[in-house]
Amino acid sequence: MADNVTYQSAAPATPAAGDVIAAQDVGGVKYQEVIVHGLTGDETYKGLRIDATTHSVQTISYEHHEIHSGSSFTVFNQDDSVASAAGLSFSFKTPNTAKLIHLIVECMSSGESITTLLETASSTADGDGEVAVVPVNRQRDSGGATTLLEDTTTGSFDTVGVTKYPESVGIGDHPTGTTIDVISAGSGNKGGGAARGHEEFVLARNTVYGIVMLSKAAANAMILKLDWYEHTQRTA
Numbered sequence: 197m198a199d200n201v202t203y204q205s206a207a208p209a210t211p212a213a214g215d216v217i218a219a220q221d222v223g224g225v226k227y228q229e230v231i232v233h234g235l236t237g238d239e240t241y242k243g244l245r246i247d248a249t250t251h252s253v254q255t256i257s258y259e260h261h262e263i264h265s266g267s268s269f270t271v272f273n274q275d276d277s278v279a280s281a282a283g284l285s286f287s288f289k290t291p292n293t294a295k296l297i298h299l300i301v302e303c304m305s306s307g308e309s310i311t312t313l314l315e316t317a318s319s320t321a322d323g324d325g326e327v328a329v330v331p332v333n334r335q336r337d338s339g340g341a342t343t344l345l346e347d348t349t350t351g352s353f354d355t356v357g358v359t360k361y362p363e364s365v366g367i368g369d370h371p372t373g374t375t376i377d378v379i380s381a382g383s384g385n386k387g388g389g390a391a392r393g394h395e396e397f398v399l400a401r402n403t404v405y406g407i408v409m410l411s412k413a414a415a416n417a418m419i420l421k422l423d424w425y426e427h428t429q430r431t432a
Contacts (some may be wrong), residue, residue, distance in 0.1 A: 259298070262425035266338030269331040272421040275363045278411040283309075284420045285361040285370040285408040287319040290352035291343040292402035294428045301395045305381040307413025309410040311420065313397065317373030317406035321347040325365040328357050331422075343426055353404070358422070371406025381418075 217405040218229035233241040236424045245254045273284040290297050300428045332344045346357035361370050377397070399405060 206267070217412045219431040223337065232278050234402075259425055262427065263334045266333060266335040266340040267427065268334040268423075268425040269342050269343065270334060270421065270423050271329055271360070272419060273360050273362065273409075274419045276417045278347040278363045278416040278418050280411055280414045280416070281367060282314060282363050283408055284363060284418055285406060286358055286406065286422060287317060287321070287347055287361070287406045288358045289345040289347070289370040289404045290399050290401055291345065292295050293343065293424045295343045295429040296401070297344065297397055297399040297426055298366075298428060299425050300395075301377070301379060301407055302419075302423065303379055303381050303409050303411075305411070305420045306417040307382070307390060307411065307415075309378040309381045309409055309411050309413070309418055311381070311407065311409040313377040313379075314371055314406035314408065315376045315400070315403060318351075319347040319353075319404060320350060320369045320405065321359050322350050324369060324371070325362055326369075327360050327362070329354065329360045330357050332334045336388040367410065370408050371391030371404075373404070373406050391416075413426050 205302055219226045220229050222226075231245050234244055236242050256264075257267065271286070273286060275284060299379060301311065301313055302389065326347075328346045329347060331344070333340055333342075341356050342358075344356065344358055345353035346355055346359045347353050347358065348355050407420065407422065409418055411418060
């Protein structure tokens with residue numbers, strides 16, 4: 197390792213004479229040493245840290261960051277004995293704001309099932325077993341609410357939340373729409389779903405979505421789960 201470099205010139209320039217610039221000796225060549233800081237506020241900086249054991253830079257994924265910021269949510273629909281040709285589902289409307297919904301659909305069933313993600317969906321909430329549910333904020337001290345809207349009456353999305361359709365609702369009363377993704381889950385309690393960052397959907401604004409999980413087996417134990425975070429796209 198080289199000694200720090202001291203500027204010898206007395207010319208009135210930056211850095212001024214006598215200023216010391218940290219340097220490292222790499223292969224016999226002296227390089228200026230740079231310390232990287234991150235901005236944590238408008239005028240607050242912190243040095244980046246590395247792991248003491250592996251010397252890898254300590255970071256978290258962006259979706260993990262959204263949990264910490266109180267913008268990550270989850271909701272589930274579950275039944276231990278869904279009849280063949282019956283199902284579980286959700287519907288909601290995305291906000292007409294700068295918020296974008298980054299969605300992952302997960303499903304698990306003891307027997308065969310097919311789950312479809314529907315866009316420009318029709319919602320048939322009519323009080324026949326559908327229920328409004330409040331999604332869970334993963335940052336439990338946050339208290340922040342989702343921006344998704346649930347259907348309190350047929351076609352009227354005016355309350356924050358998600359509409360849940362249980363097995364008891366006839367499959368003809370579940371949402372319908374344009375299929376943009378299909379997930380299969382099978383026997384042996386195998387699950388299906390999407391990997392964050394590879395198959396998540398960034399949903400269109402001001403649009404109704406439905407997620408329908410249809411049982412293809414009798415007495416099917418099924419879980420349908422939605423995970424999403426709500427993010428305003430950066431412009432600068």
